Amino acid sequence: MLKQLQQKGFEVIYFKINDKENKQEFIQNINKIFKERNISELQYQEPDEYRLSTELKKLESIENIKVESVDTEHFLVPKLYAKDFFSEKKHWRMEEFYRNMRKKFSILMEEDKPIGGKWNFDSDNRKRWNGSPNTTEDFRPSHNHEKLFLEINNENIEHFGEGQETSFRWPISREESIKLLDNFIAKDLVNFGDFQDALHDENWRLFHSFLSFSLNSKMLSPLEVIKKAEEAYYEKDLPLASVEGFIRQILGWREYIRGVYWANMPGYDQHNFFKHNAKLPDWYWTGKTDMRCLSLSISQSLTNAYAHHIQRLMIIGNFSLLAGLDPKEVHKWYLGIYIDAYEWVEMPNTLGMSQFADGGLLATKPYVSSAAYINKMGNYCSNCKYKLKEKLGEDACPFNSLYWNFFDRHQDKLSNNPRLGIVNSQLKKMDQHQKIEINKKANFYLDNINSL
Numbered sequence: 001m002l003k004q005l006q007q008k009g010f011e012v013i014y015f016k017i018n019d020k021e022n023k024q025e026f027i028q029n030i031n032k033i034f035k036e037r038n039i040s041e042l043q044y045q046e047p048d049e050y051r052l053s054t055e056l057k058k059l060e061s062i063e064n065i066k067v068e069s070v071d072t073e074h075f076l077v078p079k080l081y082a083k084d085f086f087s088e089k090k091h092w093r094m095e096e097f098y099r100n101m102r103k104k105f106s107i108l109m110e111e112d113k114p115i116g117g118k119w120n121f122d123s124d125n126r127k128r129w130n131g132s133p134n135t136t137e138d139f140r141p142s143h144n145h146e147k148l149f150l151e152i153n154n155e156n157i158e159h160f161g162e163g164q165e166t167s168f169r170w171p172i173s174r175e176e177s178i179k180l181l182d183n184f185i186a187k188d189l190v191n192f193g194d195f196q197d198a199l200h201d202e203n204w205r206l207f208h209s210f211l212s213f214s215l216n217s218k219m220l221s222p223l224e225v226i227k228k229a230e231e232a233y234y235e236k237d238l239p240l241a242s243v244e245g246f247i248r249q250i251l252g253w254r255e256y257i258r259g260v261y262w263a264n265m266p267g268y269d270q271h272n273f274f275k276h277n278a279k280l281p282d283w284y285w286t287g288k289t290d291m292r293c294l295s296l297s298i299s300q301s302l303t304n305a306y307a308h309h310i311q312r313l314m315i316i317g318n319f320s321l322l323a324g325l326d327p328k329e330v331h332k333w334y335l336g337i338y339i340d341a342y343e344w345v346e347m348p349n350t351l352g353m354s355q356f357a358d359g360g361l362l363a364t365k366p367y368v369s370s371a372a373y374i375n376k377m378g379n380y381c382s383n384c385k386y387k388l389k390e391k392l393g394e395d396a397c398p399f400n401s402l403y404w405n406f407f408d409r410h411q412d413k414l415s416n417n418p419r420l421g422i423v424n425s426q427l428k429k430m431d432q433h434q435k436i437e438i439n440k441k442a443n444f445y446l447d448n449i450n451s452l
């Protein structure tokens, strides 16, 4: 990026982590540049994160500097658009926002009606993948990052990972990002919809796009990604369920999540609806657990800085919530692990969608499941030490007892949730003795969480 800006004729001042003149503090670095270069005017595009936005606002109080900012051009709507959209409404719902965005940007529309007669093909997006159709090759570029890794090590920056892998498998330029996008549209978008929620031990990517890093670091614009997918529907006759499913993630979820962030900052990170406070198990930093779904998802995250949505939500997030882990600690873990983790998108997804820490502002019910769902969506449970159908035996899958224990211990907060009617009535009907045994088993697992 640095070279590309320089090639375009921009003068770029870039502080490397080990530069002597780097004061290791953003405002101090800016002030230093102001003084050295006699700068009297600063113009900037609004940053995406609250912390940085607050820091930049401080510059307005510096004497003799004229500061001007404009909204960022890297999203489709202004940051408070969702807040205004929902201002008269009782609840925030992504689907309502998404329909508004489809109309506003005229995406997959026939006049004012959605193409195909339906707004949402979500129910078609839940197939299990059994090895067919084959996925295509991994189109991400490779970069040697040995030198950078050494610099980080030499500065004693706390980190995980050994750095033996000298290959950084993510795009670092717009050209590389466009190539990744074009390959995804040409080869994988066709199957994206069907297998969006699938899990498989031999295939950690399935048909996901790997585009979040390029989007969040602004090498691609969301509208160009959406337009290319829409064009593929018209010109390549791709299935509507796949194209709509993919577009919904960016036009709907991505913009909506950003709206939730800005409508609730500062303070969103202080929510802890269930008052969960357990420490993260040690194996969150190694992947060394006998729970195969978690071992595979965490190891892959630590090695590749990537997990797809269902691994983040229904494996790691699901366990974190059932186990009562401190949501702020879970949030910090996600922020530190994933290549695409920027606070504006990571925080609402983790604290809101996955940990229900906001009490239902973002999700209408907690995203939790027992082993049955995990087994339905993929093959992680085959070859696992734990028995997926058991709740109580010695090697019973921990998800099963933790699931019922979670609902039992939070009845005061969840018994009136209209979306949890079935689980609440099953819990009510459950034999008292069985309930006691399940809670005992769950507590045994929680007490021995590092040995799972």
Ligand SMILES: Cc1cc2nc3c(=O)[nH]c(=O)nc-3n(C[C@H](O)[C@H](O)[C@H](O)COP(=O)(O)OP(=O)(O)OC[C@H]3O[C@@H](n4cnc5c(N)ncnc54)[C@H](O)[C@@H]3O)c2cc1C
Pocket: 207, 208, 209, 210, 211, 212, 213, 215, 216, 246, 249, 250, 253, 254, 255, 257, 307, 308, 309, 310, 312, 313, 317, 334, 338, 340, 341, 342, 345, 346, 347, 349, 350, 353, 354
């Ligand atoms: C607990 C949790 C934490 C998450 N943290 C992040 C994060 O730090 N950064 C991030 O970009 N996404 C995050 N997500 C959303 C989503 O999981 C990732 O965007 C996606 O896995 C990235 O992989 P991909 O590019 O292959 O996505 P694909 O499955 O190919 O989807 C296409 C694009 O849709 C967008 N998208 C899909 N779902 C979401 C969503 N829920 N919120 C915002 N954008 C979405 C992304 O830009 C993504 O690139 C998180 C989800 C959960 C449940």
Ligand code: SF4
Pocket: 290, 291, 292, 293, 294, 370, 371, 374, 375, 380, 381, 382, 384, 385, 386, 387, 388, 397, 398, 399
């Ligand atoms: S049996 Fe339980 S722990 Fe093992 S993979 Fe399945 S859900 Fe995960």
